[in-house]
Amino acid sequence: MSAGPLIEITDLRIRFHGDDGRITHAVDGVDLSVANGATLGLVGESGCGKSVTSLAIMGLLPKQSAEISGAIRFDGFDLLKTPDQTLRDLRGNRLAMIFQEPMTSLNPSFTIGDQIIETILRHRGGSRKSARARAIELLRRVHIPSPERRIDEYPHKLSGGMRQRVMIAMALACDPRLLIADEPTTALDVTLQAQILELMRELKAASGAAIILITHDLGVVAEVCDEVAVMYAGEIVERAPVDELFSAPQHPYTVGLLGSIPRLDHRAEQLATIEGMVPNMAQPPAGCRFAARCPFVLEACTKAPPPLTEVSPGHLSRCIRAPLERLVS
Amino acid sequence: MTALLEVESLVKHFVAERSLFGRPLAHVKAVDGVSFSLEAGKTLALVGESGCGKSTVSRLVLRLIEPDAGSIRFEGRDLLSLDANALRKFRREAQIIFQDPYASLNPRMTVGQILSEPLALHDLVPSAQRRERVAELLRLVGLEPRLARRYPHEFSGGQRQRIAIARALAVEPKLIICDEPVSALDVSIRSQILNLLRELQDRLGLAYIFVSHDLAVVKHIADHVAVMNLGQIVETAEADALFAAPSHPYSRALLSAIPVPKPQAKRSRIVLQGEIPSALNPPPGCRFHTRCPYVVERCRSEMPQLAADGIGHATACHRTSELPSSAAIVPSDGGFSPVLEKLVAAFSGGPEAVRGSGVSSLGTDPA
Numbered sequence: 137m138s139a140g141p142l143i144e145i146t147d148l149r150i151r152f153h154g155d156d157g158r159i160t161h162a163v164d165g166v167d168l169s170v171a172n173g174a175t176l177g178l179v180g181e182s183g184c185g186k187s188v189t190s191l192a193i194m195g196l197l198p199k200q201s202a203e204i205s206g207a208i209r210f211d212g213f214d215l216l217k218t219p220d221q222t223l224r225d226l227r228g229n230r231l232a233m234i235f236q237e238p239m240t241s242l243n244p245s246f247t248i249g250d251q252i253i254e255t256i257l258r259h260r261g262g263s264r265k266s267a268r269a270r271a272i273e274l275l276r277r278v279h280i281p282s283p284e285r286r287i288d289e290y291p292h293k294l295s296g297g298m299r300q301r302v303m304i305a306m307a308l309a310c311d312p313r314l315l316i317a318d319e320p321t322t323a324l325d326v327t328l329q330a331q332i333l334e335l336m337r338e339l340k341a342a343s344g345a346a347i348i349l350i351t352h353d354l355g356v357v358a359e360v361c362d363e364v365a366v367m368y369a370g371e372i373v374e375r376a377p378v379d380e381l382f383s384a385p386q387h388p389y390t391v392g393l394l395g396s397i398p399r400l401d402h403r404a405e406q407l408a409t410i411e412g413m414v415p416n417m418a419q420p421p422a423g424c425r426f427a428a429r430c431p432f433v434l435e436a437c438t439k440a441p442p443p444l445t446e447v448s449p450g451h452l453s454r455c456i457r458a459p460l461e462r463l464v465s
Numbered sequence: 466m467t468a469l470l471e472v473e474s475l476v477k478h479f480v481a482e483r484s485l486f487g488r489p490l491a492h493v494k495a496v497d498g499v500s501f502s503l504e505a506g507k508t509l510a511l512v513g514e515s516g517c518g519k520s521t522v523s524r525l526v527l528r529l530i531e532p533d534a535g536s537i538r539f540e541g542r543d544l545l546s547l548d549a550n551a552l553r554k555f556r557r558e559a560q561i562i563f564q565d566p567y568a569s570l571n572p573r574m575t576v577g578q579i580l581s582e583p584l585a586l587h588d589l590v591p592s593a594q595r596r597e598r599v600a601e602l603l604r605l606v607g608l609e610p611r612l613a614r615r616y617p618h619e620f621s622g623g624q625r626q627r628i629a630i631a632r633a634l635a636v637e638p639k640l641i642i643c644d645e646p647v648s649a650l651d652v653s654i655r656s657q658i659l660n661l662l663r664e665l666q667d668r669l670g671l672a673y674i675f676v677s678h679d680l681a682v683v684k685h686i687a688d689h690v691a692v693m694n695l696g697q698i699v700e701t702a703e704a705d706a707l708f709a710a711p712s713h714p715y716s717r718a719l720l721s722a723i724p725v726p727k728p729q730a731k732r733s734r735i736v737l738q739g740e741i742p743s744a745l746n747p748p749p750g751c752r753f754h755t756r757c758p759y760v761v762e763r764c765r766s767e768m769p770q771l772a773a774d775g776i777g778h779a780t781a782c783h784r785t786s787e788l789p790s791s792a793a794i795v796p797s798d799g800g801f802s803p804v805l806e807k808l809v810a811a812f813s814g815g816p817e818a819v820r821g822s823g824v825s826s827l828g829t830d831p832a
């Protein structure tokens with residue numbers, strides 16, 4: 137592993153200006169880094185800012201309504217200050233992304249071959265013939281049967297699992313250093329999900345790319361990630377190596393999340409629930425954003441926002457009551 | 466005791482293509498000979514991949530669509546012979562909750578109107594007392610009665626699903642069909658709805674048909690499970706028995722693939738090769754044979770029948786007795802770690818369960 141992380145996000149803040157003049161704080165001071173060859177899981181519920189963070193990395197947020205500050209350093213660039221032309225050279229090349237909906241992210245009026253070849257020609261140049269050969273090779277790598285034939289098919293002829301594999305093939309076309317996968321298996325059946333996760337693991341081992349996996353499925357995180365960042369209301373509330381997060385979480389929100397998934401080996405009559413609602417991000421609360429829903433809350437929690445502090449080496453929590461073991465021993 | 470619901474050899478083929486003159490050219494065999502029964506107060510889960518026919522079965526049971534063949538008996542009555550009037554009466558007994566709480570509530574009606582409509586339709590509650598009954602229904606699903614004046618768009622996804630449940634409960638049914646009721650919801654909301662469904666079952670003695678592709682959820686909520694593949698039930702058993710030792714090769718693959726929230730979980734995942742065959746043209750013989758790792762010649766020509774062992778665990782596979790042990794197929798998540806176990810208990814117990822918590826305690830840290 138080379139010195140320094142592959143991508144380093146510091147103090148990322150994203151605010152959306154609504155038509156009615158309301159400002160929504162979608163992401164509020166996020167720090168993240170991913171090393172070469174590592175997989176980071178970004179976990180959280182709808183609206184926590186995880187997808188917006190990934191779109192900021194890709195430079196895909198609308199300039200008119202999104203106000204972005206902070207820094208995203210990748211491969212010698214600060215992506216937030218990089219001109220559009222350079223960003224276009226990076227996207228699909230060294231930076232690639234897979235989206236949740238394989239149905240809507242392929243263009244229905246071009247064959248899958250055309251769409252992969254376009255990426256290769258744009259970034260690598262060369263002849264159309266060699267690009268086509270590479271596209272067939274990529275389809276084979278993602279286990280699409282008889283790729284020589286499939287390459288000339290239109291997206292509507294492929295099943296959901298196949299389309300997602302085409303998306304992955306396209307993302308891998310130029311050997312990206314960083315792959316962002318936004319809920320890549322959410323729309324798929326368990327059996328297909330297993331195939332895609334297996335494929336991502338295989339590809340990571342072969343290419344050494346770093347992956348940011350955005351998901352709300354903690355089972356998927358446990359399977360493929362090395363490190364996990366949990367987001368709540370625009371902030372990272374906990375960050376830890378995957379084993380530690382699942383065995384000794386240090387933020388009450390993570391505890392609630394882990395307690396609310398049904399287990400195979402543990403038949404609970406009642407699952408844990410997180411009462412209340414996510415705060416309105418147009419007016420975030422003054423103190424801890426989880427305070428109103430937290431059973432471990434203290435008076436101090438509602439006064440000042442808690443900092444993200446290290447509880448044990450490599451394990452950070454945004455909770456003044458951490459380490460939480462003290463509360464139950 | 467007769468079962469609440471008995472379904473026998475249910476068949477539904479949809480016409481997929483017609484000739485110029487309207488003659489059917491191709492059929493999708495969505496449901497092809499499905500039988501099961503369900504007792505009052507119990508939960509049967511239907512599981513399988515997209516397109517296996519699980520949602521079609523649930524609609525057939527309510528006669529929202531008409532079957533081509535087979536029989537459905539509800540409390541001993543033959544549902545298929547009911548006339549329009551009797552069918553309407555039956556709708557009081559069985560209700561359905563859909564996956565998408567955004568699409569299944571009329572955006573132009575207030576919650577109060579949504580909930581009083583079934584009361585009026587079935588003439589259950591005199592109009593003077595309807596408001597009271599609506600309040601009662603809202604309380605039953607954990608919402609405040611004052612919310613009756615609001616419109617669906619003012620609610621979150623979890624709250625809308627609660628409203629959909631309240632609407633189903635309005636007619637005091639004996640059976641509720643839950644078609645992927647929690648798939649569209651976030652994890653923490655999902656657990657609230659699952660808890661609610663369970664609590665209501667205990668209190669009101671409801672039976673559920675629970676359609677889901679999330680197998681951990683199924684394990685949590687179901688008493689009995691039927692695994693479907695391409696319009697047929699390939700295995701059916703008590704939930705605990707199925708998860709302890711799935712028998713059919715398809716169930717094995719399905720259950721082995723459950724992602725579990727435990728890093729480095731021990732698993733022997735069976736990754737199926739090949740695509741799901743089309744229900745338009747299901748393969749001859751066993752419909753799973755194109756993807757089955759244990760396929761033999763006989764499977765390609767002869768369709769296996771569901772055969773039960775002594776304790777009601779039935780499998781449709783020619784090779785049931787020859788297959789290797791499946792005891793280690795379902796991944797083990799080892800439950801909670803000791804620390805997490807305590808933390809989750811404290812989390813669920815509220816402020817009283819944690820030392821020194823509560824906003825009123827002026828923030829003294831006990832440690």
